[in-house]
Amino acid sequence: MIIVLKQNANKQKVEDLIGGLRERGLSINYSEGSHTTIIGLVGDTSRVDPEDLEALEIVEKVRRVSEPYKLANRKFHTDDTVVRVGNASFGGENFGVVAGPCSVESEEQVVEAARRVKAAGASFLRGGAFKPRTSPYAFRGLKAEGIELLLIAKKETGLPIVSELTSLDNLDLFADVDVIQVGARNMQNFDMLTELGHCDKPILLKRGLSSTLEELLMSAEYIMSGGNQNVILCERGIRTFETATRNTLDISAVPLLKQLTHLPVIVDPSHATGIASLVEPLSKTAVVAGADGLIIEVHPTPQKALCDGAQSLTPDQFDKVMEQVKVLCKLEGKRL
């Protein structure tokens, strides 16, 4: 981190600042030029808030030269993190596919979806029991009953389950859920992230609708700094000016995140596009871009779905996607 001081900054105040920073364990490089005086901070600056420094009357501006996230940073952890759940894994050579309905609607629906996605080669069943919806009048999930139905599908098929937590008030209901999903709208629910840092389950953290990659990684850092290192990142499309698709899949986020972090990165082509026919091409694109997995919405009868029918695949369509994904995974050296 570099601090640029104001011209004619009060010498005593500069010394006080330097003393305070040294007390925080940082080494100081002080460089006084004819026009500009700068203080270079060497050491772990993750706990130094640039805005606190910029508020000082002697400081002109502050620039970060290293990333504010440490635990998620590939620089300090060069090997890929592999997140394991039973026999399924994400990361390293492992490619994980999560599939199932947007929301759990009935036992018949979720068990049928689970059987078909398992037969096609998916390693996890997804299904929302608590649904964050833009309209308060839309179907918002079966809640506790939805979790029970997911557990029935898990028992029937052996597939681990992934479901979204929308409020910490419901955390107790997730005791037998294998992976807790933090949805795009809660990516910066810092209390939720902090609490999930203390739990022993993997967290599937979806990128916020308008969040930068650095913000996504800082949210992962929240969870990791609480002790939970099992975080899976998900690119699920971001808001742009384009309205032809529900969101815009930021495919470059995948290889870039893989450079910045050791955490597994998966892609959600369903929410990224909102259009079922685009799920296959974008799933293939995700594999080739280096993703560690996919999360895809599949419904036995998408035309009757209570949520996100237009982007949901039929089980037959999902079979075809998986055939293609398997071929590409082999080419990319990924194990599915």
Ligand code: PEP
């Ligand atoms: C979902 O996966 O059903 C969902 C609501 O996703 P997102 O948070 O990415 O919108």
Ligand code: MN
């Ligand atoms: Mn959905």
